[in-house]
Amino acid sequence: MRVAMAWGMALGLLTLESVAGQFTSHSVAALDVTLALVAYLALKALPLEGAVTAFGVGYLVDVMSGRPSGLYTFLAELAYVGGKLGSSLVVVNTRHRFALFCMAVQAGHAVVAWMLRSAVARDPVGTAPLGLLPLQVLLTGAAALGLYGALRMLDPGEERARQDLVR
Amino acid sequence: MLNLIQRHRDLLLIAALLVQPLAAFLLRGGRAREPDFVDRWILGVSTPVQGALVSAVAGTINAWAAYGDLRGVHLRAVGLAAENAQLHEQLQALTEVKAENERLRGALRYAERQAGARLAARVVGFNPVAEVLSLRIDRGELDGVRAGMAVATPAGVVGQVLRTGAHAADVLLLGDSSSRVAARNQRSRARATATGAGDGKPLRLEYALRTEDFQEGDVLVTAGTDGIFPPGLTVGTLTAVERKSVGTLQPAEVLPAVDTVRLEEVLVLGAQPAASGPLAGGTP
Numbered sequence: 319m320r321v322a323m324a325w326g327m328a329l330g331l332l333t334l335e336s337v338a339g340q341f342t343s344h345s346v347a348a349l350d351v352t353l354a355l356v357a358y359l360a361l362k363a364l365p366l367e368g369a370v371t372a373f374g375v376g377y378l379v380d381v382m383s384g385r386p387s388g389l390y391t392f393l394a395e396l397a398y399v400g401g402k403l404g405s406s407l408v409v410v411n412t413r414h415r416f417a418l419f420c421m422a423v424q425a426g427h428a429v430v431a432w433m434l435r436s437a438v439a440r441d442p443v444g445t446a447p448l449g450l451l452p453l454q455v456l457l458t459g460a461a462a463l464g465l466y467g468a469l470r471m472l473d474p475g476e477e478r479a480r481q482d483l484v485r
Numbered sequence: 486m487l488n489l490i491q492r493h494r495d496l497l498l499i500a501a502l503l504v505q506p507l508a509a510f511l512l513r514g515g516r517a518r519e520p521d522f523v524d525r526w527i528l529g530v531s532t533p534v535q536g537a538l539v540s541a542v543a544g545t546i547n548a549w550a551a552y553g554d555l556r557g558v559h560l561r562a563v564g565l566a567a568e569n570a571q572l573h574e575q576l577q578a579l580t581e582v583k584a585e586n587e588r589l590r591g592a593l594r595y596a597e598r599q600a601g602a603r604l605a606a607r608v609v610g611f612n613p614v615a616e617v618l619s620l621r622i623d624r625g626e627l628d629g630v631r632a633g634m635a636v637a638t639p640a641g642v643v644g645q646v647l648r649t650g651a652h653a654a655d656v657l658l659l660g661d662s663s664s665r666v667a668a669r670n671q672r673s674r675a676r677a678t679a680t681g682a683g684d685g686k687p688l689r690l691e692y693a694l695r696t697e698d699f700q701e702g703d704v705l706v707t708a709g710t711d712g713i714f715p716p717g718l719t720v721g722t723l724t725a726v727e728r729k730s731v732g733t734l735q736p737a738e739v740l741p742a743v744d745t746v747r748l749e750e751v752l753v754l755g756a757q758p759a760a761s762g763p764l765a766g767g768t769p
Binding site: 329330332333334336365366369370372373376377378380381382385386387388389391392395396399434435437438439 | 495496498499502503505506507509510511513514515516517518520523524527528530531534535538
């Protein structure tokens with residue numbers, strides 16, 4: 319797994335998302351493009367390597383969020399661990415299964431984020447953020463479909479497998 | 486213990502990576518931390534890219550919007566040009582209708598002033614043969630037009646019907662060299678005969694006695710004694726009156742009152758239409 323490439327890809331995706339948010343609807347803000355990356359790490363990366371990469375990705379999300387509180391670093395790490403545990407229960411070998419996997423990760427990610435915000439907030443957060451959950455899940459699934467091909471570049475094993483197929 | 490740690494090193498590290506941000510988040514109560522050098526580096530890398538992307542996207546959007554506006558303006562200009570052409574055509578048609586309406590109103594007023602039957606007719610063509618000055622109208626025998634009937638406009642005498650068809654008639658113009666009309670000086674009431682002299686030439690005044698009062702500028706009207714033209718129709722204006730010291734006659738030229746080149750509608754006097762049209766009527 320290429321850690322630096324994953325971080326670079328995360329930074330690029332976040333930058334693109336931040337730019338896209340200026341010119342499109344606000345629903346883009348509900349999309350977490352890096353979650354697909356973290357989910358892919360959970361499926362393909364070695365445990366420690368993936369954990370470090372996911373930590374870095376979460377850190378980037380924190381910084382790019384403008385409010386680096388550590389929440390997104392934790393959530394990325396949690397999504398990675400949760401995904402790693404879940405990946406042993408399911409077989410994700412196609413683009414569409416990967417999208418479904420990302421959608422499940424996104425759902426858990428959003429719920430935990432809401433719980434943590436509610437826990438530390440002085441004023442009640444309410445359940446309004448959860449109203450965005452279906453949209454977030456759908457958008458993340460769509461993003462996962464689109465990113466699947468690019469994410470496979472992060473895995474040298476995939477390249478080797480393709481080269482073997484060519485030979 | 487150390488052995489245990491080494492055996493579960495990865496797991497412990499992962500746990501540390503999980504716990505550290507959570508602890509930081511909870512300890513700060515969800516508040517943002519002060520940016521450290523890593524944060525600054527990330528912002529330093531991403532911000533120019535963001536700026537460039539925003540500029541590129543905004544530029545593309547603006548260019549596309551400008552193109553769209555320009556295309557919209559172009560399409561609107563094309564639409565307006567087409568509309569303008571259509572309106573111009575309509576205006577032209579309306580102007581034509583207005584002019585025709587005014588002519589017909591004049592003809593109608595004239596017809597109302599004149600006693601006897603009259604029939605409005607439209608000029609549909611001129612005789613292409615140079616030797617005979619005649620025009621064709623769209624009324625014929627079925628409309629009550631007969632050969633020898635007088636044809637006039639509110640301005641004056643045009644000529645007389647030369648021959649007729651079922652729905653058309655040829656009118657010999659006053660300027661034709663075979664045309665004759667008994668005339669009278671409107672001012673002095675002196676009588677004479679106006680004859681055609683050919684295309685583009687003024688009429689000739691014949692049989693005007695030298696002793697009679699004819700002056701240049703006098704208006705000549707029909708005398709009504711030839712059995713064709715009713716009295717009082719304008720024939721033309723006298724020009725070039727020759728005052729001779731000897732002889733019995735004084736020749737002159739008559740400028741026709743009607744410009745036959747520009748004729749579009751005429752009245753056939755004495756015609757009794759079988760079916761009354763809007764401009765056709767009987768004796769008032």
